[in-house]
Amino acid sequence: MRELAKKARAASYELASLSSAIKNKALIMMAEQLEAHSREILIENKKDINANNGLPKALLDRLTLDQGRIRLMSLSLRQVASLADPVGELIKGWARPNGLRIHKVRVPIGVVGIIYESRPNVTSDSIGLCLKSGNVSILRGGKEAINTNRAIYKILSTAARISGIPLNAINFIDTTDRKALRFLLGLSAYVDLLIPRGGEGLIRFIQGHTKIPVIKNYKGVCHTFVDEHADLNMARDICFNAKVSSPGVCNAMETLLIHKGIAKSFLPIMIKRFKDAKVEIRGCPKTRKIIADINKAKEADWYTEYLGLILSVKVVESIDQAVTHINHYGSHHSDAIVTENYENALKFSDRVDSACVYVNASTRFSDGYEFGLGSEIGISTDKIHARGPMALEELTTYKYIIFGNGQIRT
């Protein structure tokens, strides 16, 4: 493992100066090969599914591939190929009175470790984004998907090598042993950044056992606040979409906040629609006065990412109370207001301290692909380095190059 990391570090210097043309050629070949070898991937995926058929349905679904999902992975690689290369961008530049020319130039981070669970598309998305941004990747997937991940890695790394990408630019840790993970976490001399994707337990474990910087992709306790000035039909469509379209993901709504002024007209139709879709409602006392037969929300509910068909509902006194609730109970991921009021739209978007704040749209758009970033290597709930969907730019850092002609400091 140390040898692998050492070689990764060495390869990072080579990869950093590789031309966009070679990287894009490789990405397109990788996309082609992924589709060409889809049968092999599906065979390996079947092994994983058979070995894990005791998993909950939602997790089993995340693990399962089909032709359509492989095509999406391939499409994502093509999209990344078509995006501008972030490496070498002159972010800004200026001259000093003494004649020094200071250039702030975008460069790759170096060696990036991605530690993830179940979803096999993370393998191809991470490999593609790291390659395009000039970073060496070290992948460590979960045991449920080990056969699928290995197959994807083999196809993509072979295509990369044939296209002229340095050996050791793409690395896969072919064991799901915890000891191997612990060892990786200790290699701060060779690894510049860790991006864990998965349950809170995994992320906390990693953060507690490494000196390598970690960008955390924590849970999404996402809110929608229906303002008293909302278009109620629009609000119902947005809320329904945010909760029901994919309840198992981090950008799904977990808590609905309603201004007291429209609660009585808004809630009955909304709650019926949720109930028809088998959503369990947990309401605050005021909600339960309007809708009788729903469960009571406990204090812990307001903090909870259900990742399923459960929704907490609270009637609030004002937009201020909504903002305070979100900043206190939320996870600073994605939160929305539905309103036709200009002042409230600005107030909410200014004061809610989250990575993504929406006005009149579903929180489900918090996603690299939906943002137009090709794909994503995670959604940061941290404030340091990157926030929200992370893609090419978030996988870079910068350096200063200073051009002088003999300047010395007095």
Place this chain on the structure above:
Amino acid sequence: MRELAKKARAASYELASLSSAIKNKALIMMAEQLEAHSREILIENKKDINANNGLPKALLDRLTLDQGRIRLMSLSLRQVASLADPVGELIKGWARPNGLRIHKVRVPIGVVGIIYESRPNVTSDSIGLCLKSGNVSILRGGKEAINTNRAIYKILSTAARISGIPLNAINFIDTTDRKALRFLLGLSAYVDLLIPRGGEGLIRFIQGHTKIPVIKNYKGVCHTFVDEHADLNMARDICFNAKVSSPGVCNAMETLLIHKGIAKSFLPIMIKRFKDAKVEIRGCPKTRKIIADINKAKEADWYTEYLGLILSVKVVESIDQAVTHINHYGSHHSDAIVTENYENALKFSDRVDSACVYVNASTRFSDGYEFGLGSEIGISTDKIHARGPMALEELTTYKYIIFGNGQIRT
């Protein structure tokens, strides 16, 4: 302490939306009050000096204030006032095919802890930069400067409060007890970022005892490489300045690399000049063949930040060997090439993996003030979030504000 951090978090939401006008008014009043109360500061500083007269001369010098240094601190606050407010900047914005308008907006980080040793100007620089960038600051200085730091804090926070800055926006931990530091390190619910400035021991201690993100300001093992195509007189002036002008700081040169092609013509005059300035030279075997009476550099020397009048000298075969040496032994802080060759200038600046890479200038310019950033809150040797001199922009993060008109995800 928890109470202080809790109030700091609450104040951060208020401070984030404060107008530039109020912040600038406060900064200017802070600058004025600092000069107006310079006598009080000097009295407190005298106490610190008397209590620490056993310290090495270099450290005692860093601790000592006079009218001139207080004026520089004041000037720095005025400069920060005159710079553009980073908060609210629209970093980029675009529209999606579905009509969503995505805005990436610069916002304060929130609550920033600065943990530092000896130099009292860190107190005023940090307070000024955090205020202007909309961040609540929590300062924890070293015991050597406790009286001076407290005096500066009192003057600045009073001036801030009078100017309309929220209470709890500027915080000072008035104890140098380690227990208090440990407690602060545990407050990840309230503190968004820690910036330690000081010895490697302090920084490693902090990194090992907190889950709060840390931006490290490690040592500076800075190099100057004199290329075979260098203007030798320019090279000698740059090298002399980089080593001798302020040997105790992180941007001073610790290792001189010389291309073998010009070593014989370059070194004798250069080494004599260093020796006249009382610089101890530790050379590689080839250097010692050219200059007889110098000490031998050991392997450990190439890794060492001397912070004093010692210099390691190595003759290299090629620019490639110089780059490899720097990336291996250096600290990725600041490194320079002296050359008249265009290709070598580009090659060196592309391949050296450091925060600041200089062509034909002294590494001593790695400094927020010299870069035109007003002042600095540190020089990051990390690659994540910020690299090199950190000032206003590096004290911000961003959020996405997404404006829609009813979009839902299909």
